[in-house]
Amino acid sequence: xxxxxxxxxxxxxxxxxxxxxxxxxxxxxxxxxxxxxxxxxxxxxxxxxxxxxxxxxxxxxxxxxxxxxxxxxxxxxxxxxxxxxxxxxxxxxxxxxxxxxxxxxxxxxxxxxxxxxxxxxxxxxxxxxxxxxxxxxxxxxxxxxxxxxxxxxxxxxxxxxxxxxxxxxxxxxxxxxxxxxxxxxxxxx
Amino acid sequence: xxxxxxxxxxxxxxxxxxxxxxxxxxxxxxxxxxxxxxxxxxxxxxxxxxxxxxxxxxxxxxxxxxxxxxxxxxxxxxxxxxxxxxxxxxxxxxxxxxxxxxxxxxxxxxxxxxxxxxxxxxxxxxxxxxxxxxxxxxxxxxxxxxxxxxxxxxxxxxxxxxxxxxxxxxxxxxxxxxxxxxxxxxxxxxxxxxxxxxxxxxxxxxxxxxxx
Numbered sequence: 536x537x538x539x540x541x542x543x544x545x546x547x548x549x550x551x552x553x554x555x556x557x558x559x560x561x562x563x564x565x566x567x568x569x570x571x572x573x574x575x576x577x578x579x580x581x582x583x584x585x586x587x588x589x590x591x592x593x594x595x596x597x598x599x600x601x602x603x604x605x606x607x608x609x610x611x612x613x614x615x616x617x618x619x620x621x622x623x624x625x626x627x628x629x630x631x632x633x634x635x636x637x638x639x640x641x642x643x644x645x646x647x648x649x650x651x652x653x654x655x656x657x658x659x660x661x662x663x664x665x666x667x668x669x670x671x672x673x674x675x676x677x678x679x680x681x682x683x684x685x686x687x688x689x690x691x692x693x694x695x696x697x698x699x700x701x702x703x704x705x706x707x708x709x710x711x712x713x714x715x716x717x718x719x720x721x722x723x724x
Numbered sequence: 725x726x727x728x729x730x731x732x733x734x735x736x737x738x739x740x741x742x743x744x745x746x747x748x749x750x751x752x753x754x755x756x757x758x759x760x761x762x763x764x765x766x767x768x769x770x771x772x773x774x775x776x777x778x779x780x781x782x783x784x785x786x787x788x789x790x791x792x793x794x795x796x797x798x799x800x801x802x803x804x805x806x807x808x809x810x811x812x813x814x815x816x817x818x819x820x821x822x823x824x825x826x827x828x829x830x831x832x833x834x835x836x837x838x839x840x841x842x843x844x845x846x847x848x849x850x851x852x853x854x855x856x857x858x859x860x861x862x863x864x865x866x867x868x869x870x871x872x873x874x875x876x877x878x879x880x881x882x883x884x885x886x887x888x889x890x891x892x893x894x895x896x897x898x899x900x901x902x903x904x905x906x907x908x909x910x911x912x913x914x915x916x917x918x919x920x921x922x923x924x925x926x927x928x929x930x931x932x933x934x935x936x
Contacts, residue, residue: 538912539908539909539912542911542912542915543893543908543911546886546887546911549887550886550887550890551890552890552892577919578887578915580864580867581867581871581883581887581915581918581919582887582888584864584867584868584871585871585883585884585887585888586888587868588868588871588872589764589768589884589888590764592763592764592767592782593759593760593763593764593767595782596759596763596767596782596785596786597756597759597760597763599782599786600759600786600789600790601752603786603790604752604755604793
């Protein structure tokens with residue numbers, strides 16, 4: 536048996552890869568060759584050292600892997616939390632946006648709302664030629680009227696007021712010195 | 725004679741199937757078991773392909789095992805699990821080399837052929853030639869240092885595959901896609917380099933014989 540064959544046989548022997556017959560024959564060879572038995576012992580010690588190195592390397596790598604798994608676990612947890620809460624979060628945001636828009640609408644100046652013709656009464660108003668513009672605006676705000684057309688050929692403006700307030704608005708307009716004439720406009724047939 | 729076994733030997737088929745099933749439920753204890761059983765085998769394969777690049781070896785081997793963590797169902801049982809992992813490792817290697825502009829590829833076949841690997845004529849011992857006993861802690865430390873520093877990547881891989889994982893030279897040759905005769909020689913040279921190193925450090929010569 537040459538050195539290469541002996542090393543192969545020793546490796547198989549240490550790995551338990553020899554058949555019972557082969558193992559017995561190899562044991563007999565070792566009994567007859569103390570030097571070969573010593574080589575086997577040396578290989579066994581080397582093998583133990585290689586085991587120790589391999590296990591140390593694996594333990595170090597596992598520590599790295601554990602760190603990765605922990606990081607992944609945190610991100611997975613956050614993702615799961617997001618999946619669980621995203622519908623509710625979306626709903627909360629939608630409600631918030633709707634509430635904000637409602638707030639804006641409710642607090643918008645009343646005269647900016649477009650009047651609905653079915654609920655308004657048109658009044659023709661002729662202001663005094665020297666009536667200051669500021670007083671005209673204040674008067675219209677006071678009677679909740681909004682200019683919808685004018686001035687016409689004779690200088691009249693058409694203003695819209697709520698039907699329920701039309702009588703009071705007409706009276707107030709007529710009572711004001713800056714108004715020369717005011718009368719309800721008849722609807723077209 | 726007592727021989728120490730790996731703390732985490734290769735898994736039997738049934739245990740492997742059970743672990744893979746637990747992996748699909750993200751059981752980290754199962755993954756730890758699997759990782760410890762196979763990391764060394766994958767790293768050992770990579771050691772030949774990436775000589776001297778311990779960080780890259782660990783990183784790629786971790787990536788290979790992480791693939792199993794991510795997709796435990798990807799193993800269909802049509803091959804040995806270690807073979808399956810080596811297949812993943814080969815793909816990871818290609819990606820790594822792609823990133824490295826393939827500059828490491830030419831190194832592969834130089835590994836076992838250098839003058840450094842030639843046997844000292846005095847150490848080409850036959851079975852009857854003696855090797856020194858390794859009896860105490862000092863000698864063990866010397867052995868540790870020699871095993872750590874004297875082996876090249878191919879020799880270390882073949883010694884590990886042969887002595888730790890119990891693979892036959894022919895199996896190793898198939899995995900590494902190398903010539904079996906080259907690997908048999910790497911195994912012998914690697915073993916004897918370590919022993920020569922030990923003997924040299926302890927001030928002994930082959931002629932001194934052993935003291936059983």
